[in-house]
Amino acid sequence: MSEKHPNLYENATQDAVDHLIQPWPSAGSIGAESRGMLGVGEGVYVHDEKGRKLIDGPAGMWCTNVGHRNEALADVLKEQAMELSYNSPWYTTNEPSAELARRIAGHAPGDLDHVFFTTGGSTAVESALRFAQFYNNVRGLEAKKKIICREGGYHGSTYLSASLNGSQRSRNWMDFADDMMIRLSCPDPFRRPREMSLEEFGDQLVAEFAEAVREHGPENIAAFIGEPIMASGGVIVPPDGYFQAIRDICTENDILFIVDEVVTGFGRLGHVFASEACFDVVPDIITFAKGVTSGYFPLGGMVVSDRLLANLRTSNHPEAMYAHGLTYSSHPIGCAVALKNLDILEEDLLEYTRGITPYFHEKMKALEKLELVGEVRGMGLMACIECVADRESHNPIRLDTEVGNRIDKHCQELGLLVRPLVHMCVMSPPLVITRDQIDSMAGILHEGISRTMRDLRQEGIWQG
Incomplete structure (x- = not known):
């Protein structure tokens, strides 16, 4: 060394x-x-x-x-840079990104079969929120824009992703899209009332969510987003059954259920994705980053349900454009590193x-x-x-x-x-x-x- x-x-x-x-x-x-x-x-x-x-x-x-x-990841960085260091995702595609999308889709739960690549976690969450806006605009539901998030959550540093954050220390001196956000209680069992059981606490959280949907109207709510485990909020694990109940309410009210797996994805909980494996829910969208390359190259993304894409393809607005992308979307080096990283995870890690x-x-x-x-x-x-x-x-x-x-x-x-x-x-x-x-x-x-x-x-x- x-x-x-x-x-x-x-x-x-x-x-x-x-x-x-x-x-x-x-x-x-x-x-x-x-x-x-x-x-x-x-x-x-x-x-x-x-x-x-x-x-x-x-x-x-x-x-x-x-x-x-890790020598294998370091070698891939050099090999891919010497083969193809960059391509514009606006009008070309590189092989590593297509292969990585297929392999990630193979690990994702349910019908989450399509991947949009970004540069990290913040841009992954930003992309998911902008997709939710686009999805409802194309369907003629322009009022359906509010996002339900939670105190204690952390989702990034771009404008919309940061607007979700529930830490007061990060909110005191910055501006946010607060009018778009519906903020609910932190699902922290350690801070529940002393006389309240864990089951009662979970029921209270779900009731609060249901009341927020009634109060604001499902016709005005685009999505719920949550980390399976609140990472920067203090590794907060919600009560059993909490996410399944939230998921059911979202399904009943045409609210997208977005799970932010930027931290929990790619091995942190022993699975490529934890949503279904650990929490028994199948989201509409999963965001990821960090562990996808083990930090060796900036990369993130979102995995999207086929159902959502099918709804867009059959809409009355085939000309509608998801006018969102990044210079480094689907970066060939990042995707090549992620492929090798996934090899290591799948092999035995x-x-x-x-x-x-x-x-x-x-x-x-x-x-x-x-x-x-x-x-x-x-x-x-x-x-x-x-x-x-x-x-x-x-x-x-x-x-x-x-x-x-x-x-x-x-x-x-x-x-x-x-x-x-x-x-x-x-x-x-x-x-x-x-x-x-x-x-x-x-x-x-x-x-x-x-x-x-x-x-x-x-x-x-x-x-x-």
């Missing part, structure tokens, strides 16, 4: 401060900051500017599913992921013994450690600097990258992680949280 000279990191850090605008910056540091510098990755590990070898706990951002430095998942959750769940931890939850190779001021009230410890960042800092010193989310820590390691590496990750998390507890006590912020 190649090593990088410390001066290269120093130069890159200064270049970032001088010239690079980071994603999601604060006004006080925009265009004048550098974040932790990573230089080398291998398997489940990355190396930082201090020379530390860190387990990549978030798998980049839910995406490096087959791990870093999906089965391996399903096999190692119980061990992962056993080790993560053991962290609930720590006083600061209110709940550890998750599914597949996704987990969230939610910290609370006290277990009786479930009140979170937020602090001015956020308790998640404190834990992440300690964990990095010990050899682990964590995804901090205010008072939560999210773990979604590469699918190739071993039992020994899970043991190391769990041990570091235990120590990092313990050190944070000590700090909070010493500062008089928390007594435990």
Whole structure:
């Protein structure tokens, strides 16, 4: 493995401060900051500017599913670039995109047999929402435009996709298409009323959805969109039966049921798609990205029901155009990488992921013994450690600097990258992680949280 000279990191850090605008910056540091510098990755590990070898706990951002430095994916990148580096999707087609569409359709549930490729998750969701608008316009249902979404959800950073987001921190200073959105409660069982059973909580969520449809009128509602598991919302797994009930109401009211599998797709839950395999629902549209190439190339897309396309083809407006596309739609390099990535998943990695998942959750769940931890939850190779001021009230410890960042800092010193989310820590390691590496990750998390507890006590912020 190649090593990088410390001066290269120093130069890159200064270049970032001088010239690079980071994603999601604060006004006080925009265009004048550098974040932790990573230089080398291998398997489940990355190396930082201090020379530390860190387990990549978030798998980049839910995406490096087959791990870093996968030679097969790297070879495909070069081979496809040397064969055909780009073609315009407006008037030509490349072979990798056609083959990938066929193979993805083969994994998709029900009659979801056609794929539209984008550049990532945000553009995948944006494409799905614009398709829903187009679909209803062509059918003469121009009023049918509102989208039902949920508090706590995250769907992207483009205008429409960001308008769906339910995190207040991301909404305070930006503009959104709020008039198009119907926002419902977060389906977080941990935050339900203490006297309410899980079944009652699920019934309440479904009743809220049904009431929203009645209040706004199905003639005005185009679609519902939801993540099977709210990823950036804190790995929130809804009650059993929740999605099936929502799906039934959508079907009864001609509302498109869109499942955002940008995080849960391509192995994260042990399947290429989780909608039917894990939640027993067949959507009208599935959006995907991230794990489709394991982060080796920007690619995303949506898989669309044949029924919807048939309705468009038989409409009274054959001249109507879905005037939406991207310069890099169906990019040949991205599609070639995704094909090889799918080979790896199909060969044995999906089965391996399903096999190692119980061990992962056993080790993560053991962290609930720590006083600061209110709940550890998750599914597949996704987990969230939610910290609370006290277990009786479930009140979170937020602090001015956020308790998640404190834990992440300690964990990095010990050899682990964590995804901090205010008072939560999210773990979604590469699918190739071993039992020994899970043991190391769990041990570091235990120590990092313990050190944070000590700090909070010493500062008089928390007594435990």
